[in-house]
Amino acid sequence: SYVLTQPPSVSVAPGKTARITCGGNNIGSKSVHWYQQKPGQAPVLVIYYDSDRPSGIPERFSGSNSGNTATLTISRVEAGDEADYYCQVWDSSSDQGVFGGGTKLTVL
Amino acid sequence: EVQLVESGGGLVQPGGSLRLSCAASGFTFSSYWMHWVRQAPGKGLVWVSRINSDGSSTSYADSVKGRFTISRDNAKNTLYLQMNSLRAEDTAVYYCARSDSYSGSQLDYWGQGTLVTVSS
Numbered sequence: 001s002y003v004l005t006q007p008p009s010v011s012v013a014p015g016k017t018a019r020i021t022c023g024g025n026n027i028g029s030k031s032v033h034w035y036q037q038k039p040g041q042a043p044v045l046v047i048y049y050d051s052d053r054p055s056g057i058p059e060r061f062s063g064s065n066s067g068n069t070a071t072l073t074i075s076r077v078e079a080g081d082e083a084d085y086y087c088q089v090w091d092s093s094s095d096q097g098v099f100g101g102g103t104k105l106t107v108l
Numbered sequence: 109e110v111q112l113v114e115s116g117g118g119l120v121q122p123g124g125s126l127r128l129s130c131a132a133s134g135f136t137f138s139s140y141w142m143h144w145v146r147q148a149p150g151k152g153l154v155w156v157s158r159i160n161s162d163g164s165s166t167s168y169a170d171s172v173k174g175r176f177t178i179s180r181d182n183a184k185n186t187l188y189l190q191m192n193s194l195r196a197e198d199t200a201v202y203y204c205a206r207s208d209s210y211s212g213s214q215l216d217y218w219g220q221g222t223l224v225t226v227s228s
Binding site: 001030031033035037041042043044045048049054084086088089090092095096097098099100101102 | 143145152153154155158167168169170203211212213214215216218219220221
């Protein structure tokens with residue numbers, strides 16, 4: 001089955017840029033979606049199809065996907081961005097959804 | 109406004125059964141695929157199952173295949189997850205989520221989740 005690998009944690013100072021990676025075999029050939037989850041809340045979609053933003057998501061959130069790594073970039077990080085972030089793809093060979101293990105973003 | 113409201117969670121003994129429901133409103137339910145995603149306490153998100161728009165096609169995670177059944181009633185705007193032969197490792201918050209009607213699309217709206225606890 002397809003595996004997505006994320007770093008368990010990323011720390012960044014307010015106002016700086018956070019980059020959260022999602023590794024997978026030839027992930028660049030798949031569509032990657034990113035979700036933000038704050039404690040006690042349901043996940044929220046923040047990036048879809050590698051780099052598109054849903055309405056209501058700040059332009060500070062962006063995404064890219066190439067080769068074996070997809071990246072969620074959060075510019076000018078704010079305290080309110082502190083959350084767990086998950087990447088997700090669809091594995092067409094098994095017809096199953098796959099999530100990465102999640103990355104806890106800490107704002108210092 | 110799109111709303112997804114899960115219900116049916118609770119405490120069940122190992123080997124028991126439970127049926128979860130997800131009531132949808134604010135969109136044309138029959139036009140979307142629907143999914144179940146779960147999250148064990150303190151752990152990450154795990155995709156469980158999905159069903160296509162008219163219910164004719166389903167898929168499951170290997171960990172629940174043969175034990176769980178996803179279904180939908182488009183007349184009632186409701187998604188279901190029948191869970192049989194429950195195990196301790198099935199303990200989790202179960203979320204329903206919707207996606208566009210094609211493989212690979214994003215889960216754009218999620219419910220608030222319902223907690224299932226499998227314990228004796």
